[in-house]
Amino acid sequence: MKRARNFSAGPAILPESVLEIVQKEMLSYRDSGMSVMEMSHRSSLFENIIEEAEQLLRELMGIPEGYKVLFLQGGASLQFAMAPMNLVKTGKVGYINTGSWAKKAISEAKILGVPHIDVLASSEGDGFTHIPEIPAVDEAYDYIHITTNNTIEGTAFQTIPRFVNAPIVADMSSNILSNLYDVNDFGLIYAGAQKNIGPAGLTIVIVKEDLIQTEKTLPSMLDYRTHIKNDSLYNTPPSFAIYVAKLVFEWLKDLGGVTEMVRQNEEKAGLLYRTIEESSIFTSPIAVDSRSITNIPFVTGDKDLDAKFVKEATNAGFLNLKGHRSVGGMRASIYNAFPYEGVKELTEFMKAFEAKEG
Numbered sequence: 443m444k445r446a447r448n449f450s451a452g453p454a455i456l457p458e459s460v461l462e463i464v465q466k467e468m469l470s471y472r473d474s475g476m477s478v479m480e481m482s483h484r485s486s487l488f489e490n491i492i493e494e495a496e497q498l499l500r501e502l503m504g505i506p507e508g509y510k511v512l513f514l515q516g517g518a519s520l521q522f523a524m525a526p527m528n529l530v531k532t533g534k535v536g537y538i539n540t541g542s543w544a545k546k547a548i549s550e551a552k553i554l555g556v557p558h559i560d561v562l563a564s565s566e567g568d569g570f571t572h573i574p575e576i577p578a579v580d581e582a583y584d585y586i587h588i589t590t591n592n593t594i595e596g597t598a599f600q601t602i603p604r605f606v607n608a609p610i611v612a613d614m615s616s617n618i619l620s621n622l623y624d625v626n627d628f629g630l631i632y633a634g635a636q637k638n639i640g641p642a643g644l645t646i647v648i649v650k651e652d653l654i655q656t657e658k659t660l661p662s663m664l665d666y667r668t669h670i671k672n673d674s675l676y677n678t679p680p681s682f683a684i685y686v687a688k689l690v691f692e693w694l695k696d697l698g699g700v701t702e703m704v705r706q707n708e709e710k711a712g713l714l715y716r717t718i719e720e721s722s723i724f725t726s727p728i729a730v731d732s733r734s735i736t737n738i739p740f741v742t743g744d745k746d747l748d749a750k751f752v753k754e755a756t757n758a759g760f761l762n763l764k765g766h767r768s769v770g771g772m773r774a775s776i777y778n779a780f781p782y783e784g785v786k787e788l789t790e791f792m793k794a795f796e797a798k799e800g
């Protein structure tokens with residue numbers, strides 16, 4: 443059995459050792475005679491899984507007291523709406539527009555009728571090829587929303603801005619646990635699990651509890667307070683995804699935690715970027731000071747040659763390298779579980795392609 447060199451942006455590659463544990467425990471989890479998929483979410487076995495998952499995530503990210511960790515559903519896309527529903531108090535919010543997902547977040551706030559939405563900085567005019575300069579903001583906002591890593595465009599904030607009178611809400615879907623962050627810099631962090639954490643269907647929310655002491659009446663499932671009060675067990679949670687997430691957290695901790703992950707990710711991204719820089723046919727559309735280490739786009743500048751590369755790469759076993767339909771070209775998504783050897787093989791393939799086509 444050969445595992446593919448899978449560069450998918452999400453759902454994405456998971457650690458092989460985690461998949462092996464899942465396979466081993468599939469028919470009978472810890473002598474229970476059933477898989478985690480078949481188990482009551484009210485059983486003590488499952489309660490232990492969700493508690494351990496939370497503890498491990500707290501440890502890995504250094505999540506302080508006063509922040510709640512929630513295991514929800516609906517994807518990061520639902521958080522585009524839940525964040526404003528739960529956090530808007532005065533009605534004034536700010537957004538930094540760094541890409542397609544940021545735009546969707548803004549659009550949901552508009553649909554909800556948030557009265558005052560300021561886009562405080564945007565790189566849309568430049569095709570989102572860099573993170574815009576972030577202005578100093580002294581005014582009070584209920585929150586200012588950023589996308590720490592822009593999955594489609596391949597850019598990432600290199601430092602997290604600080605605003606004196608506004609907490610930051612961060613969409614961390616494509617680099618949670620891949621970059622090192624201080625949770626204290628954020629009021630709310632959310633991320634779909636399907637890139638760095640586990641199967642699709644699970645969304646992680648980390649929220650500073652004192653931000654949501656509002657008097658609002660919201661539908662129960664859309665109210666963070668419901669999930670806080672019930673330790674993410676108000677209704678049936680995505681139990682299998684939480685179980686796999688727990689295994690991924692254990693894998694990450696055994697490897698040395700987020701610091702070690704950052705080291706490995708920088709090594710992988712460094713190798714790929716060097717190959718692009720030294721290439722006579724591939725270029726990076728992204729400003730050097732805005733580069734993501736998890737999603738790396740590259741182009742030849744010729745659509746037909748791009749398509750040829752993707753086709754030949756696919757035939758050689760390098761899968762899902764086609765760039766997002768909105769930007770074209772190629773994109774290698776190399777999250778935590780993507781091995782260095784796979785990136786090395788890709789760079790060798792790129793050099794061979796260049797020698798042939800260049």
Ligand code: PMP
Nearest residue numbers: 517518519543593613615616634
């Ligand atoms: N935000 C970012 C940065 C993403 O990369 C994605 C998914 N690719 C989303 C939001 C949407 O996530 P979901 O599909 O979990 O709703």
